[in-house]
Amino acid sequence: MGDSSHPSLSRLDVDILHLVAQGLPFCEIGQLARVSQSLVSRQVLRLMTLLGARDRADLVAKAEENGLI
Known part of the structure; x- marks a missing residue:
């Protein structure tokens, strides 16, 4: 995630991605x-837009x- 080409994700974003997976x-x-x-719904929609x-x-x-999860 240190790569500037990848969006910066919060711990909650990563947790949600793992659970969606x-x-x-x-x-x-x-x-x-x-x-x-x-909030989960909003975060997932935001993540979908980001990626x-x-x-x-x-x-x-x-x-x-992208190595985010």
Whole structure:
């Protein structure tokens, strides 16, 4: 993540990416990350925009390609 070509992610972003990669629904991700489901939804949409992902599967693939998870 020190590479300037990669977006800088918070610990919560990384945690959410790992949970999305496990295929968990937003409500469960929220419970595990101890945040609201709506925050999870907003964070996932923001991450998708940052990485240019089309959907959750593409988000995980792009995060892995970029060494973010």
